[in-house]
Amino acid sequence: MKGPDKNTLYPLADHDKLCFLKNLVTNPNIIVGDYTYYDDFEDVRNFEKNVKYHFDFIGDKLIIGKFCMIASGASFIMNGGNHLTEAISAYPFAIFANGWESAMDGKEYPYKGDTVIGNDVWIGHNATIMPGVQIGDGAVIATNATVTRNVEPYAIVGGNPARTLRKRFDDDTIEHLLEMSWWDWPVEKISHNISLLSGGDVRALIEANS
Template sequence: MNGYIVKDHITNKNIEVGDYTYYSGYYHEKHFEDHCVRYLSPDMDGVDKLKIGKFCSIGSGAIFIMAGNQGHKHDWITTYPFFYTPDLNENALDGFEKKGDTIVGNDVWIGTEAMIMPGVKISDGAVIGARAVVTKNVEPYTIVAGNPAKEIKRRFSQEEIQMLLEIKWWDLDINIIKKYIPLMCSNNIEEFLKMIKGEMR
């Protein structure tokens, strides 16, 4: 299976994916929601959701860990989830804690086999290195890598990042986006921002 648009293959009501976001699932026979999204039941209401924006690129084998702490409490004497174990749950307390929705912004690139932990927010334009383990929120247009993932650098200046966040190119009419694809496939951010601002007047 080669890369494909994720939205076209989502059946889990707890997963939301924006337009044009694709998964390059070359190495796996299963679809994104079956291989990449762990412990998120399609049948449960009120659970933490996975929300992914538009124009994201998700590398093969990226993993989204959901369902909070899955009943494991590190501040109890045992981390074992007795509450969820038949024959042992009669007097057990439920240690499950929600972590909140996992949110991936727009134009985010997630490298192959990266792992995103529950409740993390990855902001617009961020880049997640291959096999990174993301345990904390990632700022806009920031490159992170490692285990745990740490900031490597910002993709653009703070002023340029602010302007990109203001114009939200991913929300523009697709015909405007098509018009500027050649410019978007360059590093001429100054010209791109100028042209898009002109379109928005």
């Protein structure tokens, strides 16, 4: 069992609405791990269109781990969409020049850093991830959620703004899973453990690989 080819664009035969995303993205500031897939109802090339306000001159990165599942309509708002919310007016006067350039003298637009999605993260249909958010390994982002703050590993979050609904496992199990980091195993080892990885017995997975 060697598993699918991580370097193929369309891993499902005769189906071009799902892709291994790292083989599609062209923006060097979008970094995607192996086997992460994006599924789009219309065209997988919509993905980069859904990374909003991602301007080269800002330099922020969208970093997505391995084995993530990203549903159609998921969007990522980057730092270029930030405004001066603590000023009297949030209007971006300076970008229109013509004498308004001085509006930003001594000021900077808010910058919240890179957006980082861990490994084995499921991002549901029409979910929105805001700038600088970090989502832990194994997390689930519910359909239509708007994620405005960091998400803990193996948490399920939903709503607007998103809040933690529950954790997928108890804290001890989560610690073991993070230590195991199965997504970093060689693909042959992952293939050998497919039945355990897709089951619910974490202890059996740990014991089989201890």
